[in-house]
Amino acid sequence: MSTQTDLTIPRAELLTLLRSMKLIRRFEERSAEHYARGNIGGFLHLYIGEEAVAVGVISLLREDDRIVTHYRDHGHALARGLDTAACMAELFGKATGVSGGKGGSMHFFDVSRGFMGGHAIVGGQMPLAVGLAFANRYRGQDSLVVCFLGDGAVNEGEFHESMNLASLWQLPVLFLLENNGFGMGTRVERASAQPVIHRLADRHNIRSRRVDNGQDVFDVREATQTAIDYIREGNGPYFLEIMTYRFRGHSMADPLEYRQQHEVEPWLDLDPIRLLTARLHESGLATPDEIDTIDADVEDEVNAAIRFALESPFPSPDELYTDVYA
Amino acid sequence: MPQLTYREAIRVGLEEALAANPETVIMGEDVGAYGGSYAVTKGFLEQYGEERIIDTPISESGFVGAGIGAAIAGMRPIVEIMTINFSLLAMDQIVNLAAKARYMSGGQMTVPLVIRTVSGGGNMLAATHSQSLEAWYARVPGIKVVTPSNPADALGLFRSAMADPNPVMYVEHSLLYGSRAEVPDEPYTVPIGSASVARPGTDVSIIAYLRMTPVALSAADILEAEGISAEVIDLRSLLPLDSGTIIDSVNRTNRAVVVEETWEFGGFAGEVIAQINERAFDSLDAPVLRVAGVNVPTPYSRPLELLTIPTAEAVADKVRSLFQA
The missing domain is CATH 3.40.50.920 (Rossmann fold)
Structure with missing residues (x-):
């Protein structure tokens, strides 16, 4: 199942990939802790276990590409380089958050980085991605839009409407399906008559591929690069299904009664961070000291983010009425 | 002052918008080759080409959302929903995305989109095709809803809608298209939010x-x-x-x-x-x-x-x- 470390990637970049995955992991572990303490409210959907997907895909994007994603959006945001402290502040509902405290966990935005939102109505982000890509094509730009979606989105009408439009209009969209096996607590096989989801792309004449091990950042990157090249050459959309697993529940409120520990454990062995770390050791590309330095650095960054979030002010009451309209 | 029908007044507004901004497109069901279900965009496809007059599949959520996305990207699209009854299929995009993108992003996004649609009964089209649903949308903070009753207001409100940086539902009535009245020659607008x-x-x-x-x-x-x-x-x-x-x-x-x-x-x-x-x-x-x-x-x-x-x-x-x- 495992591939070789991709030696064409410069060593510094490999370490950046590892750091990015570790940052997402620690950011979320610590946010879970602050959820339990009551500093974070609402829903908190953790991405833990799926880090290789966000990091692998987003590390290959250009600055002028755009990202549209779903409500499990922390990983994508951090992989895209959104400010860690501003992301944490958003979870805390503070004025300094990436969405000014008005969006919360499910609705991170940073338009300056082409991060066009976490969107919390399942499938609802897909027409938006189509529209952004429509503008790219209309303007003759070769930048593209990555639309992340979960396996739960594929039985929505918006999924099929968006796939058809993107294909019909030959738009530069990468539909990036993160198949973590469950739509909330419902298994893919119990929700989709066609559980090999990428085959649904055939119906819309969209080229597609499945990545069996989405825990391997190199596999993710190899497939993503192929898709990106295809799209930038003007061939229209591409659909990539990446098999992954969410280590935690759907949200912090999930009692996890729908899956057994014995089926979770093999996946835990495929921890994307552990896999990459082992590869870097094996191939002599990182010393234990270097890994420790990354860990300490990430810990500092997350600690600083929490401090920032705690110390930041809540939005003032007059913010209630700002930005309802432009 | 020329006499225009309500339909002609809207056409004038659309043509002004297409002339004013090369990034204005019209998309919707049968707006092009068919000429529009109520003939408002008749002849536009020949005049402006299929890059700008875009016939969409029957996918209201898909193409309304695409219009929202194009607007967020900075274009100035006009989306036509054939009748307000069909807007129900796009309600998620209108209510959950267009109306909230700006607020929820802390002011980072704007949605300069005009959604034209047709309301009302009186055409013997029975229950699914005769509804007046504009007041539902008027309950949603973040969008604007305008309802012109005559040709002069139709043009004046359309101009304001196109100049507005927010999503505007521009609601027409099928029984008003043939109504005729004077429309001022000089440039004028009817501000949104003025009775x-x-x-x-x-x-x-x-x-x-x-x-x-x-x-x-x-x-x-x-x-x-x-x-x-x-x-x-x-x-x-x-x-x-x-x-x-x-x-x-x-x-x-x-x-x-x-x-x-x-x-x-x-x-x-x-x-x-x-x-x-x-x-x-x-x-x-x-x-x-x-x-x-x-x-x-x-x-x-x-x-x-x-x-x-x-x-x-x-x-x-x-x-x-x-x-x-």
């Missing part, structure tokens, strides 16, 4: 919008012959609502009747009446009443359908009831 005094009067305010405005004006004619001077207020915009003009009028006339085509229960008239009660109660000489659509799915059969939509006579009757001791 008009469609007919001045002293004894009662009849407050209406969209096709109920001509109905209210006919009622005022009937009443004038009976010695009752009715002022007709045309709301023109539902969101934002120009309550100032309503309150000023009621403060002068001391009586009011609100007219709308949609179902009476939970309708927009209830909101107008609540505002009058809150802000002009002391001016009232009588309770504020309403005339609205009957609370049933619209039937096909002509005699039944006609019973569901307010008429000038019904409005006049309601007004008369305010003057009975």
Whole structure:
């Protein structure tokens, strides 16, 4: 199942990939802790276990590409380089958050980085991605839009409407399906008559591929690069299904009664961070000291983010009425 | 001043918009080769080409969302939803995305999108094709809803909608397309959120919008012959609502009747009446009443359908009831 470390990637970049995955992991572990303490409210959907997907895909994007994603959006945001402290502040509902405290966990935005939102109505982000890509094509730009979606989105009408439009209009969209096996607590096989989801792309004449091990950042990157090249050459959309697993529940409120520990454990062995770390050791590309330095650095960054979030002010009451309209 | 039909006035607005901005496109079902379900965009495809006049598949959520995305990207698209009944299939995109993108992103996104659609009954199209749903959208902060009742307002409001950086639902009425009236030659706009005094009067305010405005004006004619001077207020915009003009009028006339085509229960008239009660109660000489659509799915059969939509006579009757001791 495992591939070789991709030696064409410069060593510094490999370490950046590892750091990015570790940052997402620690950011979320610590946010879970602050959820339990009551500093974070609402829903908190953790991405833990799926880090290789966000990091692998987003590390290959250009600055002028755009990202549209779903409500499990922390990983994508951090992989895209959104400010860690501003992301944490958003979870805390503070004025300094990436969405000014008005969006919360499910609705991170940073338009300056082409991060066009976490969107919390399942499938609802897909027409938006189509529209952004429509503008790219209309303007003759070769930048593209990555639309992340979960396996739960594929039985929505918006999924099929968006796939058809993107294909019909030959738009530069990468539909990036993160198949973590469950739509909330419902298994893919119990929700989709066609559980090999990428085959649904055939119906819309969209080229597609499945990545069996989405825990391997190199596999993710190899497939993503192929898709990106295809799209930038003007061939229209591409659909990539990446098999992954969410280590935690759907949200912090999930009692996890729908899956057994014995089926979770093999996946835990495929921890994307552990896999990459082992590869870097094996191939002599990182010393234990270097890994420790990354860990300490990430810990500092997350600690600083929490401090920032705690110390930041809540939005003032007059913010209630700002930005309802432009 | 030239005489234009309501349809022609909207066409003028669309052509101005297409000329003003090369990033303005029109997308919707059968807007191109067919010429528009109500012939508003007839000939546009030949004139502007398929890059800008875009026939979409029947995918309301998909193409309305695509319009929202293009607007967020900075284009200035116009999306046509063939009738407001079909907007239900796009309601997620309108309510959950267009109306919230700016607020939820902390002001980072704007959605300069005009959604044209057609409301109303009276065409023997039965229950699924005869609804007036604009008041539903008027409850959603983050979008604007305009409802022109005549050609001059149609053009003036369209210009304002295109200049507005927010998503605007521009709601037309199928029975108004052929109505003809003078439209000013000089450049003008009708600001969004401004009601008009469609007919001045002293004894009662009849407050209406969209096709109920001509109905209210006919009622005022009937009443004038009976010695009752009715002022007709045309709301023109539902969101934002120009309550100032309503309150000023009621403060002068001391009586009011609100007219709308949609179902009476939970309708927009209830909101107008609540505002009058809150802000002009002391001016009232009588309770504020309403005339609205009957609370049933619209039937096909002509005699039944006609019973569901307010008429000038019904409005006049309601007004008369305010003057009975």
